[in-house]
Amino acid sequence: MPFTPHQLPGETSMTLSVDTSRITAGRRTDTYLAMRSLQGGRTVYSTRVPLLDLDKILPVPDPSQPDPDNRKVDPRHAKSFGDYVSTHSAWVAPTLLARDNGGCNFHPLESSDGKVGYLDIPWSTGTVGALTTIDGQHRILGTRLRLRQLTEEITKCDRDLSRARSGDRATKLEAKLAELREALSRLEHEAIGLDIYVEPDSVLARQMFVDVADNAKGISTALRARFDGSKIANRTLDRVLDHALLKGRVDLEQDRMTRNNINLIGAKHVADLTKAVAVGVGGKMTSRRESELTDEAVVEGVHAFLDCITEAFGDLADVAEGRLSAVDLRSRSLLGSVGMLRVLAGTFHALRAKEVADDDITAFFATLSPHMAAPVSDAGIWRQSETRSDFEPEASAPVMRTQNLVHLVNVVTSWFPEVP
Structure with a gap:
């Protein structure tokens, strides 16, 4: 949109062209490319979410305060998943499942027959219509814990390196810092699948969790x-x-x-x-x-x-x-x-x-x-x-x-x- 600033005496008039779509201040959503389909009569949005974004758009479970609509989280199991993702470059994990009660907005692309488009997903905290998790709490918490641990270790190692005096200690810290940064960089570039089910009815949403648990065949x-x-x-x-x-x-x-x-x-x-x-x-x-x-x-x-x-x-x-x-x-x-x-x-x-x-x-x-x-x-x-x-x-x-x-x-x- 054109923008004319206040003109001071002696200044030449000018018009600035500002693309307001690039201004994200005050916006509490993130936009992803997604596919729209139907399953069980519900609209489902399927997308890929960077691991760094998980705690932005999905609630991070608290083991001490279980979600009344989900199972209690085992912190050890969550940590083991974070360690697995961090130590196995060829890691694999199933798609996360979440419920949308009306907070997402889908903008279909032209010529996509309404099946592909941009999906606005609200942030998980302080936002009306935020997603709730149906399946994947341990993967969400485990990823959050591991990313936070790597960040803290990098900060500590960087601080120790600035104080190191001996050449041997500095060399070891530099090698450790490089290893930690490489591990964090890898996770920053990786993503996981997310299926979002549109279900405004909270009772039916609870039934979805039960159905997922009942029909999942655990590996013997x-x-x-x-x-x-x-x-x-x-x-x-x-x-x-x-x-x-x-x-x-x-x-x-x-x-x-x-x-x-x-x-x-x-x-x-x-x-x-x-x-x-x-x-x-x-x-x-x-x-x-x-x-x-x-x-x-x-x-x-x-x-x-x-x-x-x-x-x-x-x-x-x-x-x-x-x-x-x-x-x-x-x-x-x-x-x-x-x-x-x-x-x-x-x-x-x-x-x-x-x-x-x-x-x-x-x-x-x-x-x-x-x-x-x-x-x-x-x-x-x-x-x-x-x-x-x-x-x-x-x-x-x-x-x-x-x-x-x-x-x-x-x-x-x-x-x-x-x-x-």
Whole structure:
């Protein structure tokens, strides 16, 4: 619009052309390119939002004050997402879902048939008609926490660098500052999907949250064991499954082994056995420990354990040779329980740590073979004073609490070289 300033005496008159569309002062919205569609009878706007903008247009959840229309936020889970995005350059995350009760304005582009246009989204604070979150609270909070942490660390590192006197310290701080700035710069250029559902009715909006929660099928631990390659116990799964005892006998979908499941164990349980052989039943597979292990060494250790128990226990040899089904094994032997297999794996780890040879461990396990009948009896070794708390009466498996499994491993290991 033309603008004529106040003319002072002796000055030449002039007219300025000002593009007021570029003036954002007083505006409490941001504009995004979006697609408009229908889903379930509702208008849905689909767009991509820079990570830096999330806390501007979506409310940042407060773990201490849950949204009455949403679930309580777990701060640890939120932080883990922020750390994941920050440390994995190839991160992936599903689209966020939000509700618009009338605050958004859509301006369709010409020749787009009303399907593509500019979407004005109100800011999340101090604005009438701000969006509310249907799904994605942890992603929003986690991103906010990580961006704020990086900003604070950069400020502190920059301040420390200005005070540094020694060359070595200054060099280290410069390297750290460059690393932090690079991490922040990457996040500043990345975005996440956002679907905004137009729903003015607050009751129906609550139902949307329930419907999303009810229809979302969470990933089972078995599927995580198959596809999550960030953990060595999962990454080595396919090679571990090549062993004769497991091949074709592992449930790749279910986490729980029911009595009539035709498989011996599940993929999750194979990962549990792998961890037990590598670090013990109660051991933690930390990032540092993972970095010290190689995939080849882990696979070798698990196969050595499986060789050991297949040779030591006739029932498992029969399963490996196809002479005995997993269902029949569970009906008559403790070896059909995941818990007992984990105890044996933990014992194998403990004895190897004492530099006991694999052949000697096999011979020791063979002395346990006569005591593997299920259910356990009060006269047997598993219901005596040392292990009584680890087996319920007439049980076909040990108590699965970690503390019980660890205790049982310690007792069985103390019996080496033969069962008393």
